[in-house]
Amino acid sequence: MPNHFGGPSLLRVGDREYDIYRLDALEDAGFPVARLPYSLKILLECLLRTEDGRVVTADDVAALARWDPHAEPSREIAFTPGRVLLQDFTGVPAVVDLAAMRDAMDRMGGDPRRINPLQPVELVIDHSVQVDSFGTPDAFHLNAEIEFARNRERYVFLRWGQKAFDGFRVVPPDTGIVHQVNLEYLARVIFARDADPRPLAYPDTLVGTDSHTTMINGLGVLGWGVGGIEAEAAMLGQPVSMLVPQVVGFELTGRLPEGATATDLVLTVTQVLRRKGVVGKFVEFYGDGLASLPLADRATLANMAPEYGATCGIFPVDAETLRYLEFTGRPEAQVRLVEAYAKEQGLFHAPDTPAAIYSDTLELDLGRVEPSLAGPRRPQDRVRLRESKPEFETALREMLQVSGGAPGASAECVLDGETHELRHGAVVIASITSCTNTSNPSVMIAAGLLAKKAVERGLSVKPWVKTSLAPGSKVVTDYLKDAGLMPYLEQLRFHLVGYGCMTCIGNSGPLPLPIHNAIEQGGLVAVSVLSGNRNFEGRIQPDVRANYLASPPLVVAYALAGRMDTDLYNEPLGADPRGRPVFLRDIWPSQHEVQEAVLHSVRADMFRKEYADVFEGAEMWRALPVPEGDRFAWDPGSTYVKHPPYFEGMPAEPGPVPDITGARALALLGDSVTTDHISPAGSIKVDSPAGKHLVEHGVPPEEFNSYGSRRGNHEVMVRGTFANIRLRNAMVPGIEGGFTVHLPDGERTTIYDAAMKYQEEGVPLVVLAGKEYGSGSSRDWAAKGPRLLGVRAVIAESYERIHRSNLVGMGVLPLQFREGENAASLGLTGQERYDIEGLSSLLNDGSAGGGEATVRATRADGSVTGFQARVRIDTLREAQYYRHGGILQYVLRQLLKG
Incomplete structure (x- = not known):
């Protein structure tokens, strides 16, 4: 592997030796890295360590080392996270997709075992338990029993995945919440990977299939939430394609007053940063106020980065980080490695550490926070x-x-x-x-x-x-x-x-x-x-x-x-x-x-006791059967785990990207439409398309479970798309829920039934939306569901980061109205027929999107409103994913080529 800035060098920690890729080698080469933001130093080390002349080039390393804090993000880099973190609502469909990829690989003449994680993967089962029983001493045990009865099939499937895939560990149910388990036990802060002649030490980084993965930023670990499909690609060795972000410094001063809590602080910070506008940016906390914030408070602040819109909200490693690692029972050798590595690489924050240079800064006096x-x-x-x-x-x-x-x-x-x-x-x-x-x-x-x-x-x-x-x-x-x-x-x-x-x-x-x-x-x-x-x-x-x-x-x-x-x-x-x-x-x-x-x-002994056998689980978990075989034996009668259709009929090479013609609007939505609106996680109503489907397949209403638990079954999930009971579609004014109008006949029906009718007619679909489309949870079913309904494009005023990426990853085109324009200003009602032109010239030449497509909306009377919309395919790698019909199709074709 080429390295233009020197290979690994020795780090001694006590009587142990490690190899590291030194950031000061770049300083010696004339790059001003000493005052880079903490988060960018971690990204820079990742590029330095993974430079191969192809995916990561010397120019990539140099560009990040010369980061211009005021430049608009334009430089694409390939970030290779050190591990992947899953929870079960997103983890089950991820394992379903990997199992289906093994089948597709076998069908297309490849080796199914090539579909295997190349990075450590940890899944924590925390999303399935419900508050059925409450207010009684035996509520915990009753809820656990009901949880296992409802989810046995899903849990058996995960037991198969744990055995079938390398490096895939599962924390069983009734143990804790993924981000808290990550904070208290799983996070390494600094990895030490076996290598020759000595272990290679590097920062612990991750992506997770839950937007609150950012909680670990409080421990100085860089990571954020991605959709399940992007996480699956990362498991299989694909780097995360991203633009070098702007970094906003948030200075904290003083200390919290009497009566104020960390919750009050994070709600204040969320409000301040939402008003500031930090979508797509990193946020770093610094200032003398850090000294008064215990690590648990920092984790609370980092946790809500998705709510304030940032990609991450990170704190540096400091003495409090080391204290927390010791207190939560991390091995002494690991804590000493974290300290030595962070100090050696300029990643350790001391009271006299000069502030980094940021794209922008804010300040908050902690003393002004109130309940x-x-x-x-x-x-x-x-x-x-x-x-x-x-x-x-x-x-x-x-x-x-x-x-x-x-x-x-x-x-x-x-x-x-x-x-x-x-x-x-x-x-x-x-x-x-x-x-x-x-x-x-x-x-x-x-x-x-x-x-x-x-x-x-x-x-x-x-x-x-x-x-x-x-x-x-x-x-x-x-x-x-x-x-x-x-x-x-x-x-x-x-x-x-x-x-x-x-x-x-x-x-x-x-x-x-x-x-x-x-x-x-x-x-x-x-x-x-x-x-x-x-x-x-x-x-x-x-x-x-x-x-x-x-x-x-x-x-x-x-x-x-x-x-x-x-x-x-x-x-x-x-x-x-x-x-x-x-x-x-x-x-x-x-x-x-x-x-x-x-x-x-x-006390520290509490952490050591509770995490001593964290992967073992209770008797109900250990008693579950573990299916054999490298390929999963799908049960045609299952209503939880179904073979998904994403790879059916997939050719060895993709065809050219066509324009979208004759599309109809499935929904006209407003601002702040969340992924909960698009793909709800909660209860399934009996009279909904998903409820009717389950009843038809012999599932009584009391066994419906939740949409989240059914994400391994695309037949349920596609029927639950846009099924939130509070969704407001302006095409059917005065009605809440998953309803729309089928055109041109004007029939008022469910969104699912209308979409199926459009599919029979060969009509592609679009969704129109306002600002912050796709905010909230990272769930990729908010992109998978629309794609299976036949949605080819979304036209919105703005997108939340993860959802825009998920749309591209599923082959759905994210388009953005020009500044100052929206559906209302253009007079769009959703009754029009839509043609989206210029895609073939924008996306078939191997370049990224980023340009503008022409959208023509034709009304029933023949009048036309034309407008330009920005193609929100932001990187070359995203353009490759879209041309292949989605990220998983791209990865499968790459693995087939060897």
């Missing part, structure tokens, strides 16, 4: 706690205008023999959940202390609130028990329901029937309050229209209050046995109380 929530439908919509009551009342009026509901509506429900009146704003879900916060001992201990004080003052949770505690690792319940706080949480019905994502991803389970009926009969706007990271419409629970993100102690407080339209500063949570009012300020724990409890109750 906050975010909602009712977007993470960036921060609300100061002191203003939450009037803000909710304003949001409620807007929601009722849309739904036509009555402002004073109420409904009665009977719970345990008592009648209760529910009104708009009733909090019906209060969930301590999500890796964002449950990885942080300070906010979890704060929730426990608040619960203790509430119980001691005689307060109780309102009976209509569905409560749950779903930590991201078993260490959390260890220290809550050790601190003596678990009994108080349980007295407030915050019993352990599982170790998994649960409510945060919509696995909140059904509400008790009396509450569901009351909400439906009264047309009520019910509320959830959760310590999660996303609150998009329709995501948390179908009965709940308003969702607020909050710190764990605030989740407990709102469970006590039972309603959103309350002023927690000035209105009591309830009364003590003597009838005296109890306010939030009376039971809110002080920083000193929290710090003392953390110091005495969170």
Whole structure:
């Protein structure tokens, strides 16, 4: 392998020796790398180490070493991550695709074993458990049993994958949440790979099939979320194609004030950065404020990078990083390697380290952060706690205008023999959940202390609130028990329901029937309050229209209050046995109380104990059968795992890219359409196309499970595309859900049925959308589903990074309106016929896209609106993927060629 900047050189760490690719070799060669941002130094080391003259050239290395912080991203580089991280909702379809690739490879005369991971792959099963049982001591065990009964077929399939593919390890169910397990155990920070004559040391980097993969940035590890198809390509040795990004420096000063939490900080940062606009950029945190932020707080900030729009939100390695690695039980030799390597490569941050040079900077005084929530439908919509009551009342009026509901509506429900009146704003879900916060001992201990004080003052949770505690690792319940706080949480019905994502991803389970009926009969706007990271419409629970993100102690407080339209500063949570009012300020724990409890109750031995046998699993997992064979034996009757159609009829070479002619619009959508809107993860309605399909195949409604769990079955997932109950398609005004109009006959029908009719007619499809199309989760089914419906192009005002990449990876063309133009300004209604011209000249000459295509929208009366749209195929490698019909088709053809 050629290397124009010198080969590896020796690093001694104690009595051990390693080879490293030194960044100072570039400094010696005249490149100004010393003050590059931390994240770009890691990318630069990757290029230096993987330079081969073909995929990575000396010019690539030099271009990054000479990074211009103010240049618009234009230089394409090939980033080879050190490992791939999966969760089961995205991991099952990834393994399905790899199994199908093995079949295709065999059919086309190749060796199926060539479809095998070349990088370490770790999958954590955390997305399947649901809150079926709650508020009882045995809720955890009941939910685990139901989880295994529902998902046995999927788990057997993963057991096959674990045996059939090299370097593929699975963390079994009921262990923890992928990002918290990654933070507390899996992350290496610095890799040491066996090589000759000595191990090769290099930074731990990764891509993950979950957008919150960025949580590991808090540990100084560079990584971000990608779609499953891009992750599959990375497993098979394909680099991630990317443009060298701009890097925004975010200076933190001071320290958090009394009463403020890391949750309040991350909601503030999310709001600030969304307003700034950092989509497609790296964000790096620096400043004297880092010294006051424990690593768990940093991980909370890094976790929500997708919500503030950045590719990553990274912290450098420093003394706190080393302390955390030691505390969580990493081997001493590994911690010493991290320290020595980081210092040798200029990656270690000390208080006197000069600030890097950034493309732009922001500053936040931590002392100005105050208690906050975010909602009712977007993470960036921060609300100061002191203003939450009037803000909710304003949001409620807007929601009722849309739904036509009555402002004073109420409904009665009977719970345990008592009648209760529910009104708009009733909090019906209060969930301590999500890796964002449950990885942080300070906010979890704060929730426990608040619960203790509430119980001691005689307060109780309102009976209509569905409560749950779903930590991201078993260490959390260890220290809550050790601190003596678990009994108080349980007295407030915050019993352990599982170790998994649960409510945060919509696995909140059904509400008790009396509450569901009351909400439906009264047309009520019910509320959830959760310590999660996303609150998009329709995501948390179908009965709940308003969702607020909050710190764990605030989740407990709102469970006590039972309603959103309350002023927690000035209105009591309830009364003590003597009838005296109890306010939030009376039971809110002080920083000193929290710090003392953390110091005495969170111990290093807890991490060592819980992760000692992390890959073994409980008895239910170990008892599952492990199918044999390099190729999977597909069951034609399965409703969970189906052979996908992506490689059917695939020729050995792709044909030329054609223009798109005679297309019809499947949907006309607005701003901030999320991947949840496009491909929901939650419950499947009986009367939906997916529900009807499952019933036709003998699955009773009580066994539907969720869309997320069915992602290994394309027949269910294509029927669930655009099936979110809160989707608003302007082609069918006044209706929410997955509906559209088939043209030209004007028949109003489901999006799935219309798409199938168009396919029978040979009509290609387009989707029109506004700003931030595809924001939210990284799920590739938001691209797979539209492709299988027959969508050939999306025309939007702007895209979220991962979804745009996923569209290209599935052979769907992302087009972007010119600045200042959109469907409304051009008079587009979705009733037109669309021709997209110029693609053949743009994409068939081996170059990237980046130019403009001509779109002609022809109305029924023959009038035409023509406009230019930017082809958002941003790199040469993406253009190759698109020409091949998708990334997996490209990879398969490359492997066939040897």
